[in-house]
Amino acid sequence: MKCLRCGSESLVDGAIYSPIRTAFRPQGAKFLTLETGDIQTKAIMCKNCGYVEIIGDAMKLRRLTSDAGESSGNIT
Numbered sequence: 001m002k003c004l005r006c007g008s009e010s011l012v013d014g015a016i017y018s019p020i021r022t023a024f025r026p027q028g029a030k031f032l033t034l035e036t037g038d039i040q041t042k043a044i045m046c047k048n049c050g051y052v053e054i055i056g057d058a059m060k061l062r063r064l065t066s067d068a069g070e071s072s073g074n075i076t
């Protein structure tokens with residue numbers, strides 16, 4: 001894994017706190033009975049240039065936003 005900004009491989013895993021851990025809430029999400037609409041994020045920071053990349057839980061996003069009539073999507 002490389003930094004998207006400078007290409008360095010000196011990346012450190014972590015999380016963004018502000019002051020509680022930041023979560024992403026998709027617009028129009030279905031609220032399931034057993035979990036909230038918040039999606040936890042994690043962050044990776046480059047030791048070389050300071051670039052911070054924030055990554056959310058894509059599996060949960062799909063659970064929250066999947067519609068019965070729509071099966072198309074980009075699964076990577």
Ligand SMILES: [Zn+2]
Pocket residue numbers: 003004005006007008046047048049050051
């Ligand atoms: Zn970098």
